[in-house]
Amino acid sequence: MIETVDLTKIFKIKRKEIKALDSISINVEKGKIGALVGHNGAGKTTLLKILSTLVLPTSGDAFINGYSVTREEKKVRENIGLVTVSERAFYYRLTALDNLIFFASLQGLSLGDARKRANQLLDFVGLSEWKNVPYMKFSTGMQKKLALARALMTDPPVLLMDEPTLGLDLVSAREFRATIRKLKEKNKTILLSSHYLREIEELADIIFLIKRGKIVASGTLDELKRMTGKVLEIITHEINDEIRKFVIYSTDKDYILRIPETEIDKVTVHYKEVEEKDPTLDDIYIHFVGEVEEDIGRGRSRPWRLRE
Numbered sequence: 001m002i003e004t005v006d007l008t009k010i011f012k013i014k015r016k017e018i019k020a021l022d023s024i025s026i027n028v029e030k031g032k033i034g035a036l037v038g039h040n041g042a043g044k045t046t047l048l049k050i051l052s053t054l055v056l057p058t059s060g061d062a063f064i065n066g067y068s069v070t071r072e073e074k075k076v077r078e079n080i081g082l083v084t085v086s087e088r089a090f091y092y093r094l095t096a097l098d099n100l101i102f103f104a105s106l107q108g109l110s111l112g113d114a115r116k117r118a119n120q121l122l123d124f125v126g127l128s129e130w131k132n133v134p135y136m137k138f139s140t141g142m143q144k145k146l147a148l149a150r151a152l153m154t155d156p157p158v159l160l161m162d163e164p165t166l167g168l169d170l171v172s173a174r175e176f177r178a179t180i181r182k183l184k185e186k187n188k189t190i191l192l193s194s195h196y197l198r199e200i201e202e203l204a205d206i207i208f209l210i211k212r213g214k215i216v217a218s219g220t221l222d223e224l225k226r227m228t229g230k231v232l233e234i235i236t237h238e239i240n241d242e243i244r245k246f247v248i249y250s251t252d253k254d255y256i257l258r259i260p261e262t263e264i265d266k267v268t269v270h271y272k273e274v275e276e277k278d279p280t281l282d283d284i285y286i287h288f289v290g291e292v293e294e295d296i297g298r299g300r301s302r303p304w305r306l307r308e
């Protein structure tokens with residue numbers, strides 16, 4: 001299980017303070033997949049780093065299977081596998097197999113056990129054929145698979161993945177998602193961050209929407225859909241700053257917008273056609289997270305009204 005309680009992280013650079021996480025409380029139950037979703041700089045990586053004991057929180061605490069990241073670092077490390085995006089995480093000249101054996105030896109596995117486990121995991125992530133190839137020849141997809149294999153070397157119950165499919169082609173991303181689903185079947189608890197809403201829709205049991213270090217909404221996809229309500233799909237030929245974030249498609253003459261019913265009273269839109277739809281995760285994201293700059297320098301000096 002993964003739990004955070006009022007987790008706050010403030011970075012201090014010279015005299016400036018950046019609140020990367022602001023009182024975050026989340027919970028991912030055993031055997032479930034949680035997804036962190038938010039803009040660049042929202043705080044997702046910082047949260048994953050705190051959970052993997054790489055960064056200490058300023059206040060609050062986080063627990064991996066009940067072990068505190070601030071007081072029981074060693075126990076936490078035994079319980080987690082971290083999959084990060086850094087390509088420099090492996091030795092370039094060593095083969096995939098030797099890399100895994102090297103890292104396993106750091107974690108205290110005997111050479112025999114490490115070799116056996118490394119071979120099993122290379123098979124599990126689909127890299128068996130490449131096990132004797134130096135890491136420097138690996139594509140991004142293969143690097144990610146190897147990072148996952150390394151995270152699984154000690155068979156940890158909890159996996160933390162920062163953008164696991166970033167930079168992967170369609171087929172590699174699909175394969176990677178299938179592997180993540182297999183891990184769920186093995187009862188692993190997973191927290192991942194992603195920018196790909198389709199991926200989150202496919203994988204996540206619980207979704208956490210983060211905006212500027214705060215959780216602005218969380219729940220299953222169905223719960224978030226209910227919170228967002230119906231969405232109006234509108235065709236209009238006029239656009240303004242208030243509604244720009246809702247545009248999903250534009251032609252020479254028209255814009256197609258999707259605006260949650262609950263927000264329609266707050267904006268001005270002259271429309272030609274309107275149709276009521278169920279919300280997608282894109283609509284949910286725009287509703288709760290929106291544009292990060294949305295409220296900077298744009299005072300809402302008058303109430304916005306829908307006019308036909």
Ligand SMILES: Nc1ncnc2c1ncn2[C@@H]1O[C@H](COP(=O)(O)OP(=O)(O)OP(=O)(O)O)[C@@H](O)[C@H]1O
Nearest residue numbers: 011013018020038039040041042043044045046047
């Ligand atoms: N070591 C650090 N020192 C100072 N500020 C930092 C540090 N790490 C992160 N930050 C700041 O904390 C905030 C959150 O960053 P974080 O990397 O956690 O966001 P993110 O949601 O993972 O973004 P991305 O999607 O771009 O990876 C940002 O404003 C970032 O600039």
